[in-house]
Amino acid sequence: MSIRARLLLLILFATLIPALVGGMQFLERRDSEITAAQRDLAAAAQRVARVLRDTVRATAQLHYGLSRARDLDTQDKAACSAFLADVLKEHPQYTGILTITPKGDLFCDSLRTGRALNLTDRQYFQSALNSKTPLAVEPAFGRLTGIAVLQVAYASRRETGEPRFVLLASLNLEKYMQPRATSLPRETAVIALMDGKGTILTWHPDGEKLRGTSIADSPLFRFARERHGEEVREDIEAGGVSRIWAASALPEFPEAGLHVLVGVARKDLLASANRNLNQGLAILAVVSLLVFAGGWALVELGIRRQSARIIAAVARFSRGDFGARIGQPYPRGEIGGLMAALDHAFELMQAQRDVIQQLNADLERRVAGRTARLEASIKELEGFTYTISHDLRTPLRAIDGFSRIMEEDCAGKLDDEGRRLLGVIRANSRRMGELIDDLLEFSRLGRKSLSNTTIDMRRQVEEVMGSLQVPGKRLPRLEIGALPPASGDAALVKLAWTNLLGNAVKFSSKREQPVIEVSGRENGGENVYCVKDNGAGFDMQYYNKLFGVFQRLHSTEDFPGTGVGLAIVQRVVSLHGGRVWAEGKVNEGAEFYFSLPNGGVDGPI
Amino acid sequence: MDQFEKVDILLVEDNPADAELTMRALRKGNLANHITWLKDGAAALDFIFRTGEYAGRPEQYPRLILLDIKLPKVDGIEVLKRIKADERTKVIPVVMVTSSAEGRDITESYKLGVNSYVVKPVEFSQFSDTVAKAGLYWMLVNKTP
Incomplete structure (x- = not known):
């Protein structure tokens, strides 16, 4: 692995680990931001519920005040209707304010239509008259407009406890909830109000069509009924939009069973967190890149380039450029x-x-x-x-x-x-x-300069013996044993054979049955050859004179010769890096040995 | 007639014993009619090219030259070189007769165009034979027209 790759890896690790830690932090922050956004959503739902509750209470207070007004303690229907019309002008959030006689007949009417209407069967009327608390709340849809209203009824009694009349103010939920929807901070926010049976009372924005429909069996309504608080629920609507919902209720008015649902599109809720995350990651990436680039520059300039200089110089030097x-x-x-x-x-x-x-x-x-x-x-x-x-x-x-x-x-x-x-x-x-x-x-x-070839020793011996043949003279019996081929100068080795075999023939010539034995063997790194005869032999006492020039152990009369033959043999063999030695006994014969290295001569000498 | 007028064989040999033996051998081979014996290389060149002492000699070249290598004044190799370098004499057969069997002399002589090279054996009978044969051969080859 090159230094560049190692350092690159090191810097990569050094940059990657903080980047990972930073990334984790950003992810955690995103999670907490999402949690916070969800909490905001739940708080918004609770706020809407609280405000609605306050409005109901304010209505109750209005009723309490009105019940004590003299203008209502009259039998003049027209006068009290006018009075209530005035009151209604002050409180446009109501669609109407009216009083109902204990018998259930409509008496004063802020709308001053003069209609006759018996409202005995209305639940709010019964509830206001008959329950311990004088206040009754009931959601309903306007008979003509179809708009959801919240009927807030209040039973006014004399000191004796006898009912005087029931005051009813119809809170226009449609109008009332509309600004709540726009007050939510998110564009995709939806705010819905439903009664305890799962009937949608209002749905803002753009929920006219949903008005009056029931979602009683939907998981969303079950969630609204059962989970109040900070929990949220995610629903995928038709069209694939995923929406996150928070719910709240008005437990103070159980008979009304009102539920508030606030929902935002998931991507809207996550948008900010995601944006923050993306920003954070972008910054992190830029910082990491800068750190990486900085580290790389340091390593490249400080280590890699310097080691390249060292390597280049060492390489030049080792190629023999000593000036490097x-x-x-x-x-x-x-x-x-x-x-x-x-x-x-x-x-x-x-x-x-x-x-x-x-x-x-x-x-x-x-x-x-x-x-x-x-x-x-x-x-x-x-x-x-x-x-x-x-x-x-x-x-x-x-x-x-x-x-x-x-x-x-x-x-x-x-x-x-x-x-x-x-x-x-x-x-x-x-x-x-x-x-x-x-x-x-x-x-x-x-x-002489020596050549180096493989020599067939057996053939040389046979050739030399052939050349020693003199017509009319009988040659000794020749016994040739194993003769491994040698390496060396063929002409010189033949000269050695000529002298050795010539001596053997000469010195055995006076025997009745002269025998010459030639043999050879491999011995370690060299071949050893032997010429043995049963001739005159020699006295080992004079061994040191045997291979000298002009040295003779026999008289010229007995055996002619100049005394150079063995000296020539020794010189030939020593030129090849081999040795010569001999054994002999007077009148019994002699054995001459010479060795030649297997590899032959090194080259011309 | 001048004594140099008809020369068949020119023998250049500084050793009188060898010269006598050579001439005896040639005589035995019936080649002794016109032998001129000179003792050194300078004399040989003078004789062949008719200069110095032999300036007055008529223009006639030997049919065979027997040349020893080791000669006083100018050695045999030099004499051979001069003979073989001259258009007039280069056709004359030259036989180097020497007691030396040294490789360099033989090589040098053949390079210069010698016709034969004879090593004088020590033994007289062999010597006699060799000289007579060489002389006869080259005399036969170089017949006067």
């Missing part, structure tokens, strides 16, 4: 410290590298010098061998040639001893020629 530096400016704090320390380290490393380069250059110069000197000495050596090859052979050729000429031209002048002596001279000059040739071959080995 992070460079100024170093920010304050740990990162700046790290940058300064790294630059210092780079400085030191560059200095050390310069020193190393200097040393390397010196070393190379010295190596070049030594190589030149070495090449010069190799050249010298080559010149030396060349000289040997050329100059030493020339006199030999003369010795041999002139001895021969003497043999041919002066044969008659020589006796047998003279001829023998000439033979000795010729034999020795030939031998010296062989010595020189072998020495040259041996010294050439040291200058």
Whole structure:
């Protein structure tokens, strides 16, 4: 995970958690705002109920006052009707005020229609006359207008308790409730009044059609009847509008059974809370974004960009650009410290590298010098061998040639001893020629570059044995065991086989049944090969002379040779990184071993 | 007739013993009619190109040159180079006869266009054989028209 991603995550967490807490707070506030709005709704319902109750009481007081007025204590129907008409003018909230005789006949009438009406069967009349309290309240619909009124009746009695008349004022509920509806603060507010049986008395606004209908069976009416107080109810109306209702009642007038319902559209009730919530969340989002951006800027400039500088410099440095530096400016704090320390380290490393380069250059110069000197000495050596090859052979050729000429031209002048002596001279000059040739071959080995191939050792042994075959001479019996293939310079390895097998043939030639055994095996990282014969063998006492140049353990008369063969074998094997060793017993035979590393030579030497 | 007038074989060899042995070998192979023996490279060049001591020699080139590599004054390789660089002499067969079997000499000689390279064996009979065969072969190849 990159530093950028880690830091981004960190800042995200650092911003997100306060944002979440803030968001929760806003949500809680919204809830409490909604609760408050609901409480307001319930309070509004209660207020409407209270005001209505006060109005009823005020009506009762009006009745009480009127019952004592002399204008009503008269038999003059017209006069008292005029008086009540005047009173009505003062109290336009009533549709009419009238008095009813104890027999139930309409007497004074503020409307002064002069109609004759018996109201005995009216419940308010009976209730006012017969109950303990003189006041009776009953909702009703106007017979002509259809408008809901609240009949407030009051029984006036003489001191004896005999009823004088019943006063009735009809409160125009339609008119009365209308301003209540407009006084509610919310646009979608609905205020409804219903009687105890669930008949809608008023419904504002726009509730003329609902007037007189019954909602007795609806859950809303059940709620209104049973739950008074702060509780609210949510109803989804036809049309999908969800409305929240609060209810209140006038328990002081149980016979009227009045219920007040106040409802507002849910979205209206929640609007303010939601608006506040949205505002709050918007502010929170902006603040969170600012915090995030600020944090990000700090991290980007203070950490990410600085680490990128460090990484870039380190990468350049590790690619071999030793001049790479992070460079100024170093920010304050740990990162700046790290940058300064790294630059210092780079400085030191560059200095050390310069020193190393200097040393390397010196070393190379010295190596070049030594190589030149070495090449010069190799050249010298080559010149030396060349000289040997050329100059030493020339006199030999003369010795041999002139001895021969003497043999041919002066044969008659020589006796047998003279001829023998000439033979000795010729034999020795030939031998010296062989010595020189072998020495040259041996010294050439040291200058050879080695190739590296896989060598079929069995085939080499067979080829070498084939080449050792001399017509008329019997070769020893050859037993070839397992011979694992070797890696190395095929020509040189063949030279080693030639010398080893040649020796074995030579030194076993005096046996009646000469046997040569050739075998090999893998031993760790190298192959070990062995040539064993049952020939003359050698004395282990002289082992240290065995592989020396011109070292011989047998006389030339017994076994001809120059003593270079085993030295050549040793040089060939050591050029390949292997070893040579031998075991022998006089007159019983010898075993010669050589080892070659499995991987062959490293390359040209 | 001048002694240099008809030269079949030019032998350039500083060692008198080797020269004598070589000439004996050539003689044995019946190639000894006109052998000129010179002891160093400078003399050989003078002889071939008729300069210095041999300025007065008529223009006639040997049919075969036997050249030792190690020679005083001018060595055999240089003499070979001069012979093979000259239009008049480059067709003359040159056989390097030397006691050295050094690789660099052989390579150098063949690069310069030598016709044959003979390593003198130590043993006289072999030496005699080799020189006689080489001489005969090249004399036969380079017949005078």
